[in-house]
Amino acid sequence: MTKIDEQVNEYYNKLLKRNAGEPEFHQAVAEVLESLKIVLEKDPHYNDYGLIQRLCEPERQIIFRVPWVSDNNNVHVARGFRVQFNSALGPYKGGLRFHQSVNLGIIKFLGFEQIFKNSLTGLPIGGGKGGSDFNPKGRSEGEIMRFCQSFMTELNRHIGEQVDVPAGDIGVGGREIGYLFGQYRRLNNRHESGVLTGKGLTWGGSLVRTEATGYGVVYFVEEMMKEHGDSLSGAKVIVSGSGNVAIYAIQKAQELGATVVGFSDSSGWVETPNGVDVQLLREVKEVRRARVADYVSAATGATFHADGSIWSLKADVALPCATQNELNGEHAQTLAGNGVRYVAEGANMPSTPEAIEVFRSHGIHFAPGKASNAGGVATSALEMQQNASRDSWTFDYTDSRLNEIMSNIFRRTADTAAEYDHDGDYVVGANIAGFKKVADAMLAQGII
Ligand code: GLU
Secondary structure (H helix, E strand, O other): OOHHHHHHHHHHHHHHHHOOOOHHHHHHHHHHHHHHHHHHHHOHHHHOOOHHHHHOOOOEEEEEEEEEEOOOOOEEEEEEEEEEEEOOOOOEEEEEEEOOOOOHHHHHHHHHHHHHHHHHOOOOOOEEEEEEOOOOOOOOHHHHHHHHHHHHHHHHHHOEOOOEEEEOEOOEOHHHHHHHHHHHHHHHOOOOHHHOOOOOHHHOOOOOHHHHHHHHHHHHHHHHHHHOOOOOOOOEEEEEOOOHHHHHHHHHHHHOOOEEEEEEEOOEEEEOOOOOOHHHHHHHHHHOOOOHHHHHHHOOOOEEEOOOOHHHOOOOEEEEOOOOOOEOHHHHHHHHHOOOOEEEOOOOOOEOHHHHHHHHHOOOEEEOHHHHOOHHHHHHHHHHHHHHOOOOOOHHHHHHHHHHHHHHHHHHHHHHHHHOOOOOOHHHHHHHHHHHHHHHHHHHOOOO
16 A cells, blocks of 8 residues: 555545434545546645645534424424535536435535535636425425525525525426525625526526436537447437436437437436437427326336346436436446446446446446536536626527536546556546546635
8 A cells, every 4th residue: 555545544534433323424525535646646745734634624514493484374493414525726616416315515515515516617716516305206296396485595695696596306307496596685685697507588597497307418428429339329228317408318318319228216217218309208298297107108018127136127328317226236237238338427426336347447438427417517607607797699509618628638638548558448438537627726815
């Protein structure tokens, strides 16, 4: 073990003790620190001034009570979070997640990942994340609105267009951003467009923001496949999930000539050997807010499975677009056995460390979420640019900017991996490229 190994392990062991009971946060940090050992061996100055310890400690963590009243007049108390992790590159930027699994450790893992992802976009945004353990499933329109208003009543004091700019994530889409924005405007008597992204198109939103994460994943995959002499045309693709990221990844992959052979939600998965009817899927998920089984009853040639795993399907490309740790070592073995050649994460940290190890050992090209799903937050930053200049760009122009950003992220990730003697290891490339920009800014700005 080298001196650097020992030192980094010591940082990590301390972090485990000080952040007990936060396994997802530990997992996200462990992966990044493993890559950083490679940088620290080559560029030891990144180990000065407590840089690594400061990077792993959020600048600020806010936890608050969110009381709300359901339609049957019961009082509920949810917990709200905003972790403002790092603002060296710009205002804190990152989504809000409303899901019953949310806790501090999950928000910290997401906020930590966001630092490197946002850095990779090349745009001036820091890293943060927030959310609540509120479960929006089955709640009425009025309940959702009152919850968002209560959540913003506290969050409002901590955000602002130059301070912290939240957006959507699981359970938070255009409808929720509307209610959150309305309450912010009311409390502050300010139409401050730049305080949230993912807004409606008539009040400061950007074209392409809705599609951006899914489209961006596919633009990244195209670049990765091109690098290895392949293309999406004629390829079979598995997309897990059926939320915002999955829907637009499916649409773009099929537009580029791939067949999407399956998608899923928390109730089960759907096999679609002849491809997905995106219009119908959007109607089921976005308009009716229903489960994937409803898609099957209206579609032809699609089968619903309540048991088993979507990762048992045979395909060339797998895009996990549902949630963290949805793809484990066993799933990865099955995918490898079935001949999968490319995996790109649309969700945040959907592959377990064991799964990533299997991909590595089978020579499967693997793109980590912080690189491949950065298109969403990048387009949020483009929305902020439009808000700042009181402009609105066309769909085609915004989409071309997104496409260019994704190719740049791919290039920087691949080149950085090669520079550090890990050719083709996009985990190492993304972690190091994302880290160096933030680290340089932190070193220049002093010990704060
Ligand atoms: N929640 C998204 C992410 O994980 C987008 C965040 C944003 O647009 O600020 O990157």
